[in-house]
Every structure is written in C-alpha cells, then in structure tokens.
Amino acid sequence: MAVSNTDPRLGAGSSPTSPGASPGRKFLVGGNVILATILLVGVVVVAQMIAFAAPAARMDMTSSRINSLSSGTENLLRGLDKNIRLTSLYFETDREEKDQPRYRKAAQNLVDLYESTNRSKIKAEWVNPLKQLERYDALKTRLRDLPAFKPGIDAHRERIERFQNEILPAAQELIQSEIQAASTAGGGAIGGGNTSPAARVQLTFRQLESVLDATRDQVQVFGSPAKPEYSAAVAELRSFYPQLSKALMDISAFGSEVIRQVPDLPQAEAEYLRDAGSRYADLVARLEAESAKLGELDTLKIDVLFNQILPTGNAIVVESDQDAQVVDFSSIWPPLDQGMGGVAPFDKRAFKGEQELTSAILRTTHKEQTAVLFVRYGGQPLFLGTMPGQPPAPYSMMKEQLEAANFVVEEWDLKESTTPPTIDPPPTKTLFIVLKPQSPDPRATMMGQQPQEPPFGDTHKQALIAAMGDTPRALFIAGWHPGPFGAIPATYEFNDFLKDNWGIEVETSAVLLEVFSIRPGEFAASRDSFNIDNLLVGDHPILSAPAARQVVLPWCAPLKLTASPPDGVKLTEMVTAPRRETLWGISDIPKYQQQLQRQNFLTREPTDSLGPFTLAAAAEKGDARVVVVSSRDFADDAVAFARAMSLTPQGIALRSRNPGNVLLLINSLHWLGDNMEFLNIGQPIDAAVLAIPGPTTVKTVQVLTIFAWPALALAIGGAVWLVRRR
Numbered sequence: 238m239a240v241s242n243t244d245p246r247l248g249a250g251s252s253p254t255s256p257g258a259s260p261g262r263k264f265l266v267g268g269n270v271i272l273a274t275i276l277l278v279g280v281v282v283v284a285q286m287i288a289f290a291a292p293a294a295r296m297d298m299t300s301s302r303i304n305s306l307s308s309g310t311e312n313l314l315r316g317l318d319k320n321i322r323l324t325s326l327y328f329e330t331d332r333e334e335k336d337q338p339r340y341r342k343a344a345q346n347l348v349d350l351y352e353s354t355n356r357s358k359i360k361a362e363w364v365n366p367l368k369q370l371e372r373y374d375a376l377k378t379r380l381r382d383l384p385a386f387k388p389g390i391d392a393h394r395e396r397i398e399r400f401q402n403e404i405l406p407a408a409q410e411l412i413q414s415e416i417q418a419a420s421t422a423g424g425g426a427i428g429g430g431n432t433s434p435a436a437r438v439q440l441t442f443r444q445l446e447s448v449l450d451a452t453r454d455q456v457q458v459f460g461s462p463a464k465p466e467y468s469a470a471v472a473e474l475r476s477f478y479p480q481l482s483k484a485l486m487d488i489s490a491f492g493s494e495v496i497r498q499v500p501d502l503p504q505a506e507a508e509y510l511r512d513a514g515s516r517y518a519d520l521v522a523r524l525e526a527e528s529a530k531l532g533e534l535d536t537l538k539i540d541v542l543f544n545q546i547l548p549t550g551n552a553i554v555v556e557s558d559q560d561a562q563v564v565d566f567s568s569i570w571p572p573l574d575q576g577m578g579g580v581a582p583f584d585k586r587a588f589k590g591e592q593e594l595t596s597a598i599l600r601t602t603h604k605e606q607t608a609v610l611f612v613r614y615g616g617q618p619l620f621l622g623t624m625p626g627q628p629p630a631p632y633s634m635m636k637e638q639l640e641a642a643n644f645v646v647e648e649w650d651l652k653e654s655t656t657p658p659t660i661d662p663p664p665t666k667t668l669f670i671v672l673k674p675q676s677p678d679p680r681a682t683m684m685g686q687q688p689q690e691p692p693f694g695d696t697h698k699q700a701l702i703a704a705m706g707d708t709p710r711a712l713f714i715a716g717w718h719p720g721p722f723g724a725i726p727a728t729y730e731f732n733d734f735l736k737d738n739w740g741i742e743v744e745t746s747a748v749l750l751e752v753f754s755i756r757p758g759e760f761a762a763s764r765d766s767f768n769i770d771n772l773l774v775g776d777h778p779i780l781s782a783p784a785a786r787q788v789v790l791p792w793c794a795p796l797k798l799t800a801s802p803p804d805g806v807k808l809t810e811m812v813t814a815p816r817r818e819t820l821w822g823i824s825d826i827p828k829y830q831q832q833l834q835r836q837n838f839l840t841r842e843p844t845d846s847l848g849p850f851t852l853a854a855a856a857e858k859g860d861a862r863v864v865v866v867s868s869r870d871f872a873d874d875a876v877a878f879a880r881a882m883s884l885t886p887q888g889i890a891l892r893s894r895n896p897g898n899v900l901l902l903i904n905s906l907h908w909l910g911d912n913m914e915f916l917n918i919g920q921p922i923d924a925a926v927l928a929i930p931g932p933t934t935v936k937t938v939q940v941l942t943i944f945a946w947p948a949l950a951l952a953i954g955g956a957v958w959l960v961r962r963r
Contacts, residue, residue, distance in 0.1 A: 306350065308782060309917030310595045314351060316914055317358040319602050323348040323594070324376060324554040325363045326546055336583035340570065344553060347590045351598075366548035374464070376554065377543065381465070385560035386539040393467035396531055397460045400474055401453075404527060408449055408481065411520055415442045422509035434495045435506045438488055438513075445484055452477045468540040475531050482524040489514035555597040560604075562597040569593050595918050596641040607910045608664035609639055610657060611648040612701055614693045615675030619648045634874040635902065642903055642918065651693070655700035668909050669711040670902075671701065673718055673869075674730050693730055702734065708860040710909040712902070716869030717748035717794040724826040726794075739856040740799035740806055741865050747822040749793040749814065749850060750829075752839060759838040760819065762829075769793050769820070769852070769868075775810045777855060779864070779904040780897075782917035788812060788897035790868035791876060795822055795850040805858045812853035812866075822846040853901075855908070864905045872902045 306314075325348050327341035345363050352361035366373040380386065416439055423435020432440075452473055459470035492510030496502060502510075542563055546552045551566035569590050572581035611619050611632065619632040636646045645664055649657050651674070660667075674693035705711055713731060720727035726745050735741040749769050752760040768791045774780040780788075790812070802808050814820055823829060823845045832839050841847075853866045870876050881894040893899075900917065907915045 306354065306591060307917050309915065310591055311354055312914050312916075313595065313599065313918055314354040314359065317355060317598075317602060319358070319557050319559075321359045321598060321602070322554075322556040323351055323359065323361045324556065325361075326366050326373075326548075326550065326552045326554065327363070328367045328549050328551065329365045330367050339583050340551060340566075343588065343590065344551070344569070347594065348553065351594065366546075373548070377546075378464075380542060380554070380556065380561050381539050383556070383559060383561055386537070386542070389535055389537050390467060390539075392534055393471050393537060394460070396474065396527070396534065397456060397467065397470050399527065400456060401460075404478075404523060405449070405453055407520055407523070411517070412442050412446050412449065415439075415516075416446070418509055421505070423503075423506045433506065434492070434499075434502070435509055438491070438510070441484065441488060445481060448477065448480065466540070468537050471531060471534060475528070478524045478528045478531070482521050482528070485517040485521050489517060553594065553597075555594065555601050557601045560601050562601050564593045564597050592641070596643070599643045599915070599918065603643055605665040606643060606645050607666045607668060607906075607912070608645040608647065608660050609668050609670060609906060611646070611670045611672065612651065613648065613672045613675070614651040614697055620646070629874075631873045631875070634878050635872060635899075638899060639903065639906070642907075642915070644906065651697040651700060652691075655697060657704045666710065666910050668906055669701070669705055669709070670872075670906075671711055671713045671731065673715065673727075676718070676721060676727055698730065698734070710862050712864045712866065712905050712909065714869070714872060715743040715745075715794060715796075715865060715867040716790075716871075717745060717792045718869060724830075729794075735863070735865060736799075738803060738806075739858075739863055739865075740802035740808055741854055741856060741863075742797040742799070743865070743867055744795045744797050747795055747824045747846070748826070749795070749852075750821045750823050752819050752821065754819065755838060758840060760840065761838060767792050769814055771814075772852070773813045773815055775812070777809055777811050778913060778916055779855065779901065779908050780811060782900060782904075786897055787895065788871075788901055789876070789895040790852055790866070790871050792869035793850070793852050794867045795848075796852060796854055796865060796867050798851060798854055802856070803858075807857050809855045810851050810853075811855055811864075812851075814848055814850040814852055816848040818847065820848055820850075822848065822850060855905075862909050864909065866901065866905075871898050877902070 325341075325344045327337075327344045329337070329341060341363075348361035348363075352359045364372045364376060419435045419439035419442065423433040423439070455473045456470045459466040459473065492513045495510055496507055542561060545563040545565055546554060553564040553569070555562045555564065567579070570586045570588060572579075573585050573587055574581065613619065617628065618630060620630050620636045621633070639646050645660060647658050647660060657667075674697070676692075702709075713735065715729055715731075718727040718729075719725070726748070729743045729745050732743055732745075735743070748767065750762060751766045751769055752762050755761050768789050770789045772788055772790065774786050774788070780786055793814070798808050798810065821841050823842070825842065825844075828842055829839055852868060853864070855864045856862070866872075877895060877898040879894040881892060904916050907913070907918075
C-alpha cells in the first residue's frame with residue numbers, strides 16, 4: 238500500500254507554503270521571516286554602535302597614524318605599575334572656531350587610544366571646563382592634593398596665617414589709634430584755610446584703612462581652605478607690605494618736615510607729628526621682615542600647573558597618584574610655519590600627540606632620572622645660542638628632545654674643567670656623549686704660530702676616562718673631520734681607547750663619498766654626496782623600530798671591528814653601507830679635485846675601496862657598554878631635525894627628512910642606560926600634517942555604517958519573504 242507523505246490535515250498535494258496553504262499559515266511563516274530580519278537588524282545596529290564606542294575597534298583615519306601607537310609607547314603603557322588618569326580639557330562652546338571640533342576630536346581619540354591599551358591602569362575622560370564647572374573644580378582639587386604639589390604650601394600658608402593673626406591686628410590697631418590721635422591733635426587749620434597737617438595725616442590713614450580692608454578680604458578669599466590660591470594671597474601681601482611700610486615712613490618724614498617749617502604749630506599737633514616715627518617703628522620693622530620672608534618663597538608648582546589648564550587652553554592633564562604633568566596645546570599642535578605662531582589653522586599644524594603624551598607619562602611615572610653629559614673640548618656652547626651672526630647652538634633642539642624623554646642634559650667642556658659638572662639632585666645614572674675635541678685654529682698653525690689655547694691632551698682624556706669609571710656607558714660620535722690643512726684628515730683622539738678596550742677603530746683616513754653614474758666608468762658628485770643613505774641596519778634593539786631605520790649619516794669614516802675582540806667584549810655591527818659601485822671610501826680628496834679640473838667627471842682611484850663599510854657599532858662587556866657612530870654631524874639639529882618638502886592631502890608640507898637619526902641617538906642612550914622598555918617610545922619629531930575627517934564626514938561614515946548594513950539585511954530579508962510566499 239502506498240504511503241502518502243502529506244499531512245492529512247492539509248489535504249492531498251498541499252505543502253506549508255504552497256498557494257493552497259491557509260492564510261493563517263502564510264501569515265505565520267511570513268511573520269517568522271520578518272521577526273528574524275528585525276532581530277538581525279537589531280544585532281547589526283547594536284554591534285556597530287558598540288564598535289564606534291570602543292576606541293580599540295576604531296579605524297585609523299589619519300594620514301600620520303594618530304590612532305596608531307608606536308611599539309615603545311605600547312610597551313610603556315602595558316608595563317605601567319602606577320595608575321594614570323588622562324583628562325582632556327579641550328573646551329566646547331557655541332562660539333568656538335571652526336577648527337576646535339577637529340582639535341577636540343583628535344585629542345579625545347588619542348586619550349581613548351591610550352586607555353584602550355591598558356584599561357586596568359589608565360583612565361581617560363573629557364571635561365569641558367567652560368560648562369562642566371563642578372568636574373573642572375573637582376580636577377583642580379584633586380591635583381592640589383597630590384603629594385608632588387605639597388612642598389612649599391606650608392611655607393605659603395604660614396605667611397598668610399602670620400598676616401591674619403599678627404600683622405593684620407597690629408596694623409588695624411595702629412591705624413585706628415592714629416586716626417583718633419590725629420583727630421584730637423589737629424582739629425584746626427593753619428593760615429590760608431589749608432587743612433591742618435594732622436588732618437592730612439588722618440586722611441592718609443583712612444585711605445590705608447581701606448587698602449588694609451581690601452587686602453584682608455582678598456587674602457581671605459585666596460586662602461580659603463575650599464579653593465586655596467596661596468600664591469595669589471602671597472602676591473597680595475607682597476604688594477601690600479611695602480605700600481604700608483612706605484606710607485608709615487612717609488608720614489614720619491612729613492611730620493618732621495612740618496615741624497621744621499612751621500615753628501608756630503600748635504603744641505598738641507607738634508607732639509603728635511614729632512612722635513610718629515617711634516610709634517610706627519615696630520610695625521615697620523615687622524613689615525620689612527615679613528617682606529623678606531615673602532621674597533624667599535618659590536612659586537608653587539600647583540600654581541604653575543593651574544596656569545597651564547586655563548578653561549580655554551586646550552590642555553591634556555596626565556595624572557598619577559603622586560604627580561601630574563600638563564601637555565599644552567602648543568606642544569601637541571606646533572605650526573608648520575613658525576612665523577604663523579598661534580594663528581596657524583588646523584591644516585597648517587603638525588600633530589605630536591603621542592610624542593608629548595608619552596613623554597608626560599614617562600616623567601610622571603619614572604622619577605629616577607638618567608643624566609646625559611655632552612663632552613666637548615673647546616668650540617661653541619652646545620645648547621645656548623651665541624652672538625648674532627654666529628652659528629646657532631648645534632644641539633639645542635636635541636636637548637629638548639632628550640629632556641622630553643626624561644633625561645637630565647648637561648654639557649662638560651674639558652678645556653674649562655677636568656671635573657664634570659655637578660648635577661642636583663644626583664642622577665641615578667650618568668651617560669656620556671663624547672664629541673671629537675675641537676682642533677686648534679688652523680690659521681695659526683699654518684703661519685707657524687703656537688695656538689693661544691693648549692690642545693687636547695692626555696690629561697683631558699684621562700679625566701674623561703676617570704669620570705666614566707670602570708663600567709663606562711658612552712656614545713662616541715666620530716666620523717671624518719678635516720685637519721689643520723683642510724682636505725688632510727684629522728686624527729681621532731679616542732682611537733686608542735676604543736681599539737684597546739673595545740676592538741673598534743675609526744679609520745679617519747677615508748671619507749665616504751656617494752656619486753652617480755653619468756656614463757660607463759664616469760661619475761659625478763652632488764652637494765649631498767657626503768650624506769650617506771640607503772644603509773643596512775643590523776639586528777640590534779637600538780634600531781628595531783621602522784622609523785629608526787631611516788638614517789642618514791653625513792661625513793662618515795669607516796669603522797674597523799677587530800676579528801678578535803678584547804677578552805669578554807661582545808661586538809655588534811649596527812649600521813653598514815653595502816658595497817656598491819657608486820659609494821667610495823676615498824682617502825685623497827685633492828686627487829678628485831684635480832680630476833674635476835681636468836675632465837669634469839670622476840673615476841674611482843684604484844687605492845680607494847667600495848666597501849662594505851661599517852658606520853656604527855655597539856659593544857658590551859659585563860656592566861659596561863659603548864656605542865660608536867662614525868658620522869660627524871648625524872645628531873646635530875641641522876641634520877637630525879632637517880625637513881623636506883612633501884605632498885600631503887592638505888598640499889605641500891614639511892616633513893622630517895631623517896627621523897631615524899633622532900631615534901638612533903635616543904635609543905642608544907636608553908640601551909646604554911639599561912632602559913630597554915623605553916626604546917622607540919613616542920613617534921619621532923615630524924611635521925606631518927593630519928588628514929582627520931571633518932565632523933560631517935565622520936557623521937556620514939557613522940550613518941552609513943550603522944544604518945546601511947541593517948538596511949541591506951532588511952532588504953535581503955524582504956526578498957526572502959517574498960520568495961517564500963510564492
């Protein structure tokens with residue numbers, strides 16, 4: 238017997254979705270499809286909203302990777318052992334300029350990104366100081382209570398209490414007494430209808446009474462325990478004390494002059510004026526003593542910080558449980574054209590958010606500082622500008638960069654002193670950057686004269702070696718240097734020390750020259766021929782970051798690394814220039830000058846080499862470490878912070894040309910100081926402008942993302958429903 242596979246209740250040949258199905262059944266099936274579609278749409282909408290709310294899930298939409306942290310910063314944040322609070326104070330108001338939302342959004346994205354990297358230790362928030370006044374005041378109260386800002390407050394409070402408890406009552410008592418005594422002594426008038434001297438003194442004291450009352454009220458407001466502004470209160474006292482003291486001395490002098498000029502002054506008035514000096518002497522002495530005490534007070538750190546977080550200042554506060562730092566607007570958004578200053582618009586500014594914020598976190602969380610001593614012999618100061626018309630200080634920008642990385646930076650001129658400078662407070666470690674000693678004036682040498690200043694000698698070298706100690710941590714900046722006669726190279730004064738102790742020798746007789754081919758066997762040179770790029774970097778932590786590999790080394794002399802290093806020394810090649818036909822190590826510059834005069838092109842001299850050339854090396858032995866970079870000017874401001882024109886979405890802009898040079902120096906110092914976790918912290922200084930989408934673009938992307946996908950799901954669900962109905 239045949240068995241039917243149809244449900245008897247539906248009738249023969251019927252199915253749940255066939256045209257013959259009941260309307261109720263069709264409605265039930267269609268409803269299920271609609272419900273499933275609605276649930277899918279809801280899931281997609283919620284998922285997209287969560288994605289937009291989660292900083293870690295956001296896509297980096299900027300040209301300079303504002304929402305992408307460097308590996309060094311990520312390592313620092315993940316290794317934090319202290320709680321950090323990041324507060325963006327980028328204001329919002331109905332009357333703000335058109336660029337303010339873009340600044341605010343970039344800052345908020347940045348602090349959110351830091352929070353998402355380590356949510357257990359970092360908390361980010363945005364406070365609008367123009368509208369969220371309670372939260373703004375709560376921030377200031379919290380900062381005021383941090384231990385780092387306590388020093389000095391007690392001294393300020395003591396002076397304020399001295400005024401309120403001692404000086405104020407004494408001054409009030411004296412002024413009231415003098416007003417009454419002047420009224421009693423000088424009720425009449427002198428000839429000619431003029432006010433009597435005593436009455437004029439009385440008027441002066443009434444004016445002083447008003448000033449004293451105003452000062453009392455101001456000090457009371459500024460010294461309020463609820464919102465103390467101790468520096469402002471002290472400033473009031475600094476102004477008032479000399480004013481009152483001078484007024485009292487002027488009154489005394491006035492009385493003496495009146496007595497001398499008016500012999501027939503009434504006796505009571507004369508006695509009142511004559512005794513003024515003795516009556517005021519005690520208060521004047523106390524005022525002068527208090528003025529001296531006020532002069533010894535230093536500016537409170539908390540007041541300096543408060544001046545950096547004004548309501549419209551667009552600052553970011555980095556706060557730990559002990560201390561706080563402020564990253565101001567000008568640091569994060571420097572103008573590409575320094576001449577524009579604060580008027581530069583958004584698209585004419587660089588963005589250094591990660592660099593500045595990471596540096597502030599580093600300074601806030603790591604109080605043990607490492608000192609960096611730049612060691613020179615003679616020459617111009619390294620950090621301070623000289624007289625107009627002379628070259629600028631060669632390392633002033635680098636000093637700022639090192640201080641941002643939490644180093645204490647000083648210079649030591651061996652010609653001036655064989656004892657290194659004292660650093661207060663003493664650093665936990667001292668690293669040395671050793672520059673080649675300045676050569677004597679070549680003009681005096683060529684004329685057969687003795688140099689006026691003694692040359693660098695063994696005494697100076699031994700002073701440096703003694704200062705470095707048995708476990709030196711030093712970076713030697715070598716390279717090719719001209720000798721007294723120009724093209725003939727100078728020797729390198731530290732070669733013996735490096736060769737005997739570390740197996741590294743600077744071959745100063747050769748300088749690297751980059752040429753380009755014009756015809757087979759014929760070459761030409763350019764003005765940049767002594768700047769060597771296209772370098773290979775070794776597997777060393779100092780050069781682990783991609784940006785650290787963008788190195789340009791000028792005026793290079795090859796390094797020779799011994800095949801058998803001294804006992805216990807580990808040698809590592811860091812930077813090499815590979816062998817190529819257009820890179821020569823030349824030892825006789827005059828020969829090439831003669832070639833140009835003869836034939837207008839260059840051919841390599843047979844005695845000159847093609848490489849490969851080692852240009853930087855690191856060595857370690859036990860607790861001692863050294864780095865040698867054989868490039869004369871690689872860390873000078875003019876090279877390390879050089880800029881080049883580049884095309885950006887906003888047009889032509891200046892970008893950092895040699896970002897690896899900055900990291901080469903800073904990472905070398907971190908490696909020398911055993912601070913491996915600080916390697917590659919922050920992005921190197923760059924003038925790359927942002928291409929942050931405007932609010933309209935962002936909203937469009939959000940709308941499309943949140944609603945377009947659900948709409949597509951709804952359309953698909955509708956199509957399925959229609960198909961199922963048939």
